[in-house]
Amino acid sequence: MRLFDTYTRSLFELPPPPGPIRMYFCGPTVYQRIHIGNARPFVLSMWLKRWLEQSGYDVRLAENITDINDKIYLAAPGRSAELAAEASRWYVEDTDLLGLGRPDHEPKATETVPEIVDLIARLVDRGLAYPAGGDVYFRVVRFPEYGRLSGREGDHEALHNPSEEAERDELKEDPRDFALWKAHKEGEDTVWESPWGPGRPGWHIECSAMAEKFLGPVFEIHGGGNDLIFPHHENELAQSRGAGSEFARMWMHNGMLQLTGEKMSKSLGNIVPLRDAIQEWGREAILLFFMNSYWRKPIEFSDEVLEQASAQAETFRNYFVGLEHEPQEIERDALARVLDDDFNTAEALRLFHDWRARGRTDSLRWGLEVFGLGDLAEAVSAPAALVALAEKRKEARASRDFDEADRLRSEIEDQGWEVRDVADGFELVPK
């Protein structure tokens, strides 16, 4: 299996099964409900995990929840811890609606502070970090590789890491340096002890610490949105390699979701909460929407494409209505051919339609299940009362009383079900 790697900008060949494949994906910073754009890396990581497991790999996926962050302090002055805890629950609740299962580990920054402090201490010992005014900064000049991941190596201007407050910049030896630890400030309602005084971790360091804690000093895949390449992932890489770990062997960065041509982001305010989208379109349509795109490309979220995805969900669902068939061999290799080539899910979807048209029921059921779409193959049985109405209608039709038959059909429709006449009777399907 090969995947496009941001670091080398070329395809990375995964070791053969059983691996292991250790994956770290950047989860959200929790201070509000996640939007559908935040769901993309979650969906990608879970699909990849499911497919790799299906392929005989030993997979371990860690996906963090960042619950210490300036945004959180800002969003809930004086009660940031409560907000972060609540928003963490929202995140799990909302992503559970996708029905893809959970990562193996979902660590929180607040539960990883001792490891974070240890990691910073290691960097200070090695001369790659220095305390200043209660803060601790990473010394970029000591890490020559800095900027390689984001393709701006050597470009001092582009590698600038400004502090939140301009006056803290004076504490830094170099504008590119970034905070590993931040001294406690007035108004911040959470604080931890450290060798450098009370404070809290900076952004970036929690991911380095959590990845090492749950996956070890080296792992295969690091993922996240492509807006994290700089500075977040660049800094993670510097911290972890600086501390002596090999860190990620490859990086996968998913493209952004766009709403009317613009990136969907909290700061622009053009967001669609995941929960609302699932409620409006159904989880299957959301998943098919993601599946019909290549993971690295930006995609436009619009009513039109979601309607198209819903229609495809219907097409699959209709295929399984009242279906009976002999067991068949599963065409595993056909799916492997497209997914093992940079995880081409759009091509996989095309294959599913091909299986449907060719009556490869078992292959289709299996393939849909890999993508968490097994529901589409499930028969939904109607309540007995409706079946009775449909039986009455069948009798009416047999005696050619079509007025009565049509009346019964609309009565059934009023209750949200549709009657379809088939060769030897009828099928009831939810509308």
Add this chain to the structure above:
RNA sequence: GGCGCCGUGGCCGAGAGGUUAGGCAGAGGCCUGCAAAGCCUCGUACACCAGUUCGAAUCUGGUCGGCGCCUCCA
């Protein structure tokens, strides 16, 4: 400005130097008491300009356009 991703038919999208992708929507038809579902037929696309080639949507160069990052962001 720097770095990067990308431009395929009404829409979404694979593919890739010569042979129909697929889906959705639309038109016509078959089937049906009527429907629904399903099936059949129909669009002959690849931003633009040069170049390489017997042949390019696919390779090379350039132009234009969109998007992302460079500041919090998946």
